Amino acid sequence: MSDGYSLSDLLERMYQNQLALEAALMELTLLAEKQGLSEVGENVRGALWAIGENAGHIKQGLARLKKETKLD
Numbered sequence: 001m002s003d004g005y006s007l008s009d010l011l012e013r014m015y016q017n018q019l020a021l022e023a024a025l026m027e028l029t030l031l032a033e034k035q036g037l038s039e040v041g042e043n044v045r046g047a048l049w050a051i052g053e054n055a056g057h058i059k060q061g062l063a064r065l066k067k068e069t070k071l072d
Contacts, residue, residue, distance in 0.1 A: 008065045015058050022051050 005013075025048055033041040 006069065008062060008069055011058075011062055011065065015055070015062060018051065018055065018058070022048060022055070025051075 025044060029041050029044040029048070032044070
């Protein structure tokens with residue numbers, strides 16, 4: 001892909017978007033909790049936990065993909 005983004009670049013941007021969405025959801029969760037919507041907060045925190053768990057795997061996969069790409 002000489003005139004476009006590489007797969008690792010594309011996945012890196014998707015990962016960065018995931019982190020940005022995670023941060024935005026946390027802000028909304030805090031606002032909801034301030035307004036007494038604790039059940040909503042708990043539900044969103046559960047989803048955010050899954051996002052956080054997956055983020056580590058994604059980051060490791062990206063590092064491996066970048067390493068393999070440099071070896072080619």
